[in-house]
Amino acid sequence: MKIDQLFKEFENIKVLVLGDVMIDAYFYGSVTRISPEAPVPIVNLKHKEQRLGGAANVALNLKSLGAEPILCSIKGNDADGDLIKTLCRKNGLVDALINDYSRKTTVKTRVIGNSHQLIRIDEEDTKDIDESVEDLVYEAINSLISEINVLIFQDYNKGLLTPTLIARVIELCIAKKVPIVVDPKFNNFFEYQGVTLFKPNKKELQQAENIGEHLNVQGVKSVAGLVRKKLNASKIMTTLSEDGVLIIGENGTVHLPAHARKIVDVSGAGDSVLSVAALCVACGVSDELTAALSNLAGGIVCEQVGVVPIDKDLLYAEAMELEVSERY
Template sequence: MKHVEQSEQIMSSDQKKKRILIAGDVMLDRYWFGEVNRISPEAPVPIVRVERREERLGGAANVALNAVALGVGAGLMGVIGDDEAGNTINGLLDKFGITSYLSRDTQISTIIKLRVIGRQQQLIRIDFEERPTEQILKDKLNRFNALLSASDVVIFSDYAKGSLVNVTTMIEAARNAGKLVLVDPKGSDFARYAGATLLTPNKSELKQVIGEWYSEEELTVKAQKLRQDLRLEALLLTRSEEGMTLYTENDIVNVPAMAREVFDVSGAGDTVIATMAVMMANGMRMQDAVVIANRAGGIVVGKLGTATVSHEELFPVEAALT
């Protein structure tokens, strides 16, 4: 009942005052669904007859979507092209009530991930991407500093597409402003995220930084050393079928994975960090928030493609009582 009681606090009238600022790599996820009935005579590949198309918010935009799905206000910073895909993203942001602080870069095209799905299986993913220009990134940094005061929590969603080259400066500014800072990292250089409140790598991302581990004891030593070296309050390791582990100065919290079929892991990390941010913005301890974030991640991997989790799915007992 503990988490149900805390969720009631999250959905209180004060909750609407909480705002989360998300900065990162914004992209459009496109899905083409169709039937596969034969193999191409031109090459040994399936022919997909496209019957339905969907467009969804991806990358940092999916983080923002997950946040608003849990009831908070969200603003999104990033870079898009001055093109049809960029217009589509802005339209989706408006539809879901996400405040757009996106910068238009006329020199690039909006990042698109196109997935072709046949018989509920992803057959291929085609990526279209270009890195933002330097001037746009300078303007984005100025806008970020101007928006900090109105935000309770800041999330950096790094997909290594070039929008967060100034992330070290941005983290410092957010921490100096007294904000909670959560980072979904990418790459082998985590030093750029030093000083954040919480870092949320998955297993493969963490291994790029600390190397392999061969026991829980070795993992704990390496993870805690990384947390201390980067001056993090906590490090949350997402471990797929092994659940999650939260490392803080005073304790280690292991949360087992939910027993449910994994359908699609796309965007699961977005759901986890957004849920952590919403819970922490409303005063929940990290040790309790990670249990709920783990539940949210377990729900979203049972859905196709980038998806969100509703409050009713996250707290079914509470929903049944209302």
Template sequence: MLDQYFWGEVSRISPEAPVPVFDLRDISHSLGGAANVAANLAGLGVRAELCGLVGEDREGEVFLELARRAGLGTRAVVRDGGRPTTVKTRVIAQAQHLLRIDTERRASPTPEIRETLKARLEELLPQVKAVILSDYAKGVLASSGFTSWLIEEARRQGLPVFVDPKGLEWQKYAGATCVTPNRKEFRAILPTMGILEEDLEGGARRLVEKLDLSFMVVTLGPEGMFLYHPEEGSWHFPARAREVYDVSGAGDTAIAALTAFYTAGLPLKEAVSLANLCAGIVVGKMGTRPVFWEELKKALQKGG
């Protein structure tokens, strides 16, 4: 998806209605959704290929140009004339988020578009070392058959699969390496899967068992991150943000960094710790922005 920002100021109330008058000064764009995950990978020096849908519209062109500038592969980005490019427009005045306007179509892709996505994924999977499913409930991963096929195919080729989930149909994520819900998503899924435990460790243990995961990471916002591994136990990593300006995109950064460091061979706890630090860096930025390797190095030199 494309993130669009309207930057400006508010200094008066409209005489027509009790609403603020927004004085538009600038418009900017950045990569959002799964593309923000990929942008974070690129920021950490990882080569990333995008797979998904954009419309045959001006916003789709803007998106593809931003992706190319970020060094992202777009061979598996399909132009779908039956839907608009998903755009989130945020109106920001004096560093305050006033309003968000969404343009999207959430329907599942047509069978023809889905087969095109499958064909491009089949070409890409032998060339990569890990897969991230960033589910924003915009349609591509709505089909449990497609999602299950992708996870099974990736695991058949020995690739770790990390999932940022959405909604309450988690059975389609079965067999993934790791699912990374936030606290709200974690709590919401437990009763739908017949899990009575509400604590982090008990709930995570049951989810790992039911979905045949290798481990689970729960992002806790200002409280950091929680890791559960069936053999090694559980750990809580306190938040490492110094200043918080905007939490949008922090989950994207967390799953990108976790996947990158895990796939590079770092011990799991170290990979989660670094992902937690990366998330703490991006919440100190206004708007959806990726983390960069130099920022991580600087934070490590300062002791996190």
């Protein structure tokens, strides 16, 4: 498929993003002295920012790419939960957010002094949702399943994605022939049975298989192939940082090295890779083209400061310049 045709097709894709949402808060200031109370810097606060984080950042990436995301998650019945709803509206995101009255909304606050992060403060409740909340989440998904072209599990191990909910949603998607894309974390790693595309990074892959030593690309291929078989997944896509991206699927193995770039900040790169890969899956393009575009997306985001959605125009321009559709 030609790149211009594919990017136009992105605009016809509706994606259900199911995962843990949070607020990413930033306190920015200057440091000129050490506290007399303890050996810690005093930050003279200049300004604050509050942004959508977690699964919501995946939704923002999808929207930036022209797709139509629907964000399904839980939040606390609190001011931070209200803020998530407000930020979704401001960013034009359709949400299916459900109140969990037993927990607080997850907030991660970073204190930045003189452009350096000094500390991160996490406010969260990571216990599994109870059965009644799980049923509400499932009902929301069931009501939307006929509208969507692909479903993304974005798992941060914050309690939304329980083994039973994962199994129920996968069964529903398979019955409705909706492709499933997964960004896993450790706790539920092997719960995602029979999905379309499973996307761990190299560290997560090694952690799941309890491999401590360094793995070269060939070693990652071997481990990823084993994990794919354990999961009965159609394909597994592993991000390898400076070594690029690897996809192992029914049609063989694709490994594309990373492009040389000036890396500024790797935050959020995985979300951009996942978003592009999910849209490629929904559009039915080859593993080679999926790997190439996802690889470009991750690299572009790494050249920018902070967690920012992928710029569709930049991605399109690079893909055209490199003649990605002709090469892959």
